[in-house]
Amino acid sequence: MLPVAPRSGSRDRPPVSTSCRKGWGRRVAWGTVADTFPASDSGVQRNAPRTVHRLSREIIRALSNRDVVLERVGDEVPLVLVAVSGGPDSLALAAAAAHAAPVLGVRFAAVIVDHGLQSGSAAVAERAAETVRRFGLQATVETVAVGDDGGPEGAARAARYAALDAALRRTGASAVLLGHTLDDQAETVLLGLARGSGAGSLKGMAEVTGRLVRPFLSVRRDDTHAAVAELGLDAWDDPHNVDASFTRARVRHRVLPVLEDELGPGIAEALARTAEQAREDSDAFDEMIEEFIEEICEPAEAGLSVDIGALAANPAAIRNRIIRLVARGEFGTSLSRAHTLAIAALVTEWKGQGPIDIPGIRVSRNGGRLVFTATGSLSH
Numbered sequence: 130m131l132p133v134a135p136r137s138g139s140r141d142r143p144p145v146s147t148s149c150r151k152g153w154g155r156r157v158a159w160g161t162v163a164d165t166f167p168a169s170d171s172g173v174q175r176n177a178p179r180t181v182h183r184l185s186r187e188i189i190r191a192l193s194n195r196d197v198v199l200e201r202v203g204d205e206v207p208l209v210l211v212a213v214s215g216g217p218d219s220l221a222l223a224a225a226a227a228h229a230a231p232v233l234g235v236r237f238a239a240v241i242v243d244h245g246l247q248s249g250s251a252a253v254a255e256r257a258a259e260t261v262r263r264f265g266l267q268a269t270v271e272t273v274a275v276g277d278d279g280g281p282e283g284a285a286r287a288a289r290y291a292a293l294d295a296a297l298r299r300t301g302a303s304a305v306l307l308g309h310t311l312d313d314q315a316e317t318v319l320l321g322l323a324r325g326s327g328a329g330s331l332k333g334m335a336e337v338t339g340r341l342v343r344p345f346l347s348v349r350r351d352d353t354h355a356a357v358a359e360l361g362l363d364a365w366d367d368p369h370n371v372d373a374s375f376t377r378a379r380v381r382h383r384v385l386p387v388l389e390d391e392l393g394p395g396i397a398e399a400l401a402r403t404a405e406q407a408r409e410d411s412d413a414f415d416e417m418i419e420e421f422i423e424e425i426c427e428p429a430e431a432g433l434s435v436d437i438g439a440l441a442a443n444p445a446a447i448r449n450r451i452i453r454l455v456a457r458g459e460f461g462t463s464l465s466r467a468h469t470l471a472i473a474a475l476v477t478e479w480k481g482q483g484p485i486d487i488p489g490i491r492v493s494r495n496g497g498r499l500v501f502t503a504t505g506s507l508s509h
C-alpha cells in the first residue's frame with residue numbers, strides 16, 4: 130500500500146496532481162484588494178439567540194478545516210464572504226457568521242446575487258441586503274445576466290457561482306460560505322441516485338470545494354428556520370422551492386416525506402451520513418490512485434500518456450478511475466460512464482481500432498502507452 134498523507138474534513142478533489150504536470154493545484158495569486166468591502170466592525174451580535182449561537186459553532190468548525198486557508202487582505206484580517214439569497218438558510222448563515230466573527234478574527238461580508246429572473250427580484254435582493262446589514266455585515270447586491278444553457282435552474286446557478294467567484298477575486302476574500310443544509314444534502318444524494326450517476330453521486334456535496342465552504346451540512350433545515358424565527362426575521366420564500374415542475378422541489382415535498390413515513394424520521398440524516406462515508410472512501414481511493422498515476426504516466430505532446438500494462442493489470446474499478454482522474458485533472462473534463470468504458474476498451478479489448486474522440490480529448494494507443502491529447506478548447 131502506498132503511503133497516504135493524513136487529511137481532515139471532506140472536500141471535493143482538486144485536479145489530480147501528477148508528476149506529468151507539476152504545478153497543478155497551485156494556489157492562484159489573488160488580484161488587488163478592491164474597496165468593495167472595506168474593513169469595518171464585523172458586527173458582533175451580542176446576546177445572540179441560542180440557535181444562532183449553536184449555528185455559529187458550525188461556522189467556526191468549518192473555517193478551521195485544514196483545507197480552508199484564511200489569508201489576510203493587505204493589512205486587514207481575512208475576509209470571508211457569505212452567499213445570501215434572502216431565504217432562511219442563508220439568513221441564518223449570515224447571522225451565525227456575524228456571531229462567529231470575533232472568535233475567528235475574520236470579517237464577513239454578504240453577497241446577494243440578483244438573477245433578475247422574477248419581477249421584484251431586485252427588491253428581494255435589497256431586502257436581504259438590508260437584513261444582513263442589521264447583523265453588522267457589509268452587503269453587496271450583484272446583478273447577473275443569466276444565460277439559457279442547462280435550463281433555467283442550471284443557468285441561474287452557473288451565473289451565481291460565476292458572480293461569487295468574481296467577488297472572491299475582486300475582494301481578496303479567502304472563502305465564501307453557502308447555506309446548504311443536511312436536508313439539501315439528502316435531496317442531492319437522492320437526485321444523484323435517481324440520475325444513475327453512479328457511486329460518485331452518493332458523495333453529495335463536499336463541505337469544502339476550493340473556496341466554497343458549506344458549514345451547515347450537518348444542520349437540519351428546521352434549525353435554520355428556528356434561528357430566523359428567534360431573530361424575528363421574515364425570510365424570503367423562494368417560489369422555486371415549492372414549484373412541482375422542479376425535480377428538487379418534488380424530492381423535498383413529496384419523495385422525502387414518503388420515505389420518512391415509511392422508513393422512519395431519520396432518513397435525511399441517514400442519507401447525509403451515507404454521503405459523508407462515501408466521500409471519505411472515495412477521497413482516500415482517489416488519493417491512492419493519484420499517487421499511482423504519478424508512477425505510470427509521462428508527459429506527452431499536448432497531454433500525457435499512461436502505461437497500458439499497468440492499466441490492464443488492475444481491476445476495472447481502478448482502471449476506470451485512473452481514466453476519469455486523468456481526464457479531470459489534465460483536461461478538466463468529467464467523463465461520462467460511456468466515455469470511460471470506451472476508453473477502457475482501448476486497453477482491454479483492443480483489436481487495432483483507431484482513437485476515441487470525446488469533447489476536448491483524443492485518446493489513442495501508441496506502443497505500450499495510452500495517449501491523452503488535447504484537441505480543442507480546454508475547460509480549465
Ligand SMILES: Nc1ncnc2c1ncn2[C@@H]1O[C@H](COP(=O)(O)OP(=O)(O)OP(=O)(O)O)[C@@H](O)[C@H]1O
Binds near residue numbers: 242243
Ligand atoms: N441569489 C443568491 N444569492 C447569493 N447566494 C445564493 C443565492 N441563491 C442561493 N445562494 C446560496 O446557495 C445556497 C444554496 O441555495 P439553493 O439550495 O437555492 O441553491 P442551489 O441552486 O441548490 O445551489 P447548488 O447548485 O450549490 O446546489 C444558499 O443557502 C446560499 O448560500
